[in-house]
Amino acid sequence: MAELTQIPKTEELKNEYEIVEEMKNLLGSDLLEYKVPRVNRVWITVPNGKHYKAAEHLYKKMGVWFISTVTGLDLKDHFEVLFHLLDMQRKVEITIRVPVSKDKPELESLTDFYPGANLYEREVYDMFGIVFKGHPNLKRLLLAETFPEGEHPLRKDWTPDKWDPKKVPLIQRKPILPEETSDYVLQVGPQTPTLKEPMNFEVIVDGEIVVDVIPHIEYNHRGLEKAFEQRTFIQGIYMAERVCGICSQAHTLPYCDAVEQLLGVQVPPRGKYIRTMVTEFNRIHSHLLWIGVACHLIGWDTMFMYSWRDREVILDLTDLVCGSRVTAAINTIGGVRRDITDEQIYKIRKGMDILEKRTKTYKKIVLEEDTLLKRAVGVGYLNPSYLKAMSAVGPVIRGSGVKTDVRYDDPHFGAYDEIPFNVCTSDMCDVAGRLVVRVDELIESINIIRYILDHLPSGEVRVKVPRKVPPGEAVSHNEAPRGEVFYYIKSNGTDKPERVKVITPTMANLLPIIESCKGHYIADFVLNFGSIDPCIACMCRTTFIDISKSKPKKWVWTDEEMRRYGIEWYQNRGWRR
């Protein structure tokens, strides 16, 4: 048993070592190695097959119910699969590392204990071709279903020129309904007036009631994780910023934190506080945006306009502090790029006063106005124990009364260990609950910003760091406005990362929210799906199902057929190209 401990056992690390001791007792010589690189982190390595036993123990005996993600790694001679579990009681992020041989890339799935690992394992299968035995539905997730068999783009020996896009057959999704049925498939997305997210759902409806929902998120996969490997760590910051347009700051924070862990540098306190402040700016603008969108989804555009007008306040402040309205670009490896001046502090305080007043008004309206409550109360009920099983994150799980928040469970990525704040929850378990949580979080964020301005330490805002990052690996996460954002970074001693793994909250919330749509009206589907604040990018072709005939007639169109139809349609009406 190799001990890779970098920090000796101290009183501060007693939770970390408690887990290590449990694992030692359970696995004996099967615990190949372990390390505790810093507070809140435990890494254990077990042989293939024993991870199931370890996870079973963690889940059943130690109450670890949350899985952050599953990472795949290609190490030339073998694969590695990392299961990242978060122990919320002990505040420890546990990583179980399992080496998998290349000849027989198979291991047992952990979906028995962590059903929430479903999509993550599918992603690893998709990108690396590692088979998870016992997985309920192992097929491609991010790449198209028709992507050639045996091609897995994140394997190191895979190059894009091995792959000929012309050879990939166009997607011909099979009709999902049996021939004789009264059910109807409704295509929601990628271009629906109400749901602007480019994602496609096949909603199977019986009358007006949703029977089942099949999500398709595989189109237009951007390949960011591969792109990270081809850029330097510094360029990676701006890539991370563009993973999501709205959570820009929320992504750079864990990215920079993970690289700083690898470099072993500490951000100066003032830098940490400024980072945290901009993260809260980010949360405020995202939540205000969401309140607007939610109201827009139910057709209440007055409220949409009001909340977006007030969002300008926070965007202007971001502009003032960071130099741009949405992409803050304030984090850099080793600290922040800009200091704040007294004049800016004065302006931020004034902005916070306006926002506080406005947020209180919203809270009143949200809790009282029937226009909203009629559409939100009782819609999209999600059972807290189901959400816990599915490892849901963010306002979705807090809206069902489960008190989890990465800022609270693992506060070291920012200054959250020094700042007092409440984790807002609601026990309504429905869309209204998620709404209330977000409005409460707005007030909480304003308080955090005020606290930061009152207690802003003096001194430097950044430290100089070398370009080359020593070999190693680190994980970091952040509570983005939508939930947990998770980064795993492995470096190999050069100025480029070997592997960057990103996981975003929409993935964690996708399956639970789909479950909650079943049995509700079609009209509620969009609001319900919108209540997770979805953030995806994709594209699709069209399916038409004609049920007016006695025997339903189905035909599937490809992009090309669709385009031809469009041209003919216009020509028939006298349009010329």
Place this chain on the structure above:
Amino acid sequence: MVRKLGAMEPELLKNLTKKRATVLYPFEKIELPEAYRGLWSFDINKCTGCGLCAKDCPSGAIELKPTERTKAGRYPINYVSRCMFCSQCQEVCPTGAIKMTPVYELSDYRKKIIDAEAPEGYRYEE
């Protein structure tokens, strides 16, 4: 929760007398902060030609061109259409030759290239 219709009413009435929130762009313009990350400006007299800006640019918007006016014999030009205004180049430049300015009206029918040696400070891609 108290359900009632019209919790919004006082808010609506209040907003009747408020100024409009939008500005009549392009006739009115909002003032941007000094440190806004807008159009690139470049001072060839300060540049040493070290090439760090081109090395760190995440979107490959900077190209080094030969010149006799800098020490290392090259200077950067910026393809504005490719730049994403992250200001990493400004930060890494050891001599402060690059500055981002609060100029944001950059739409053009042709692709603009900021080039200190061009007569107007910029030229268009052919």
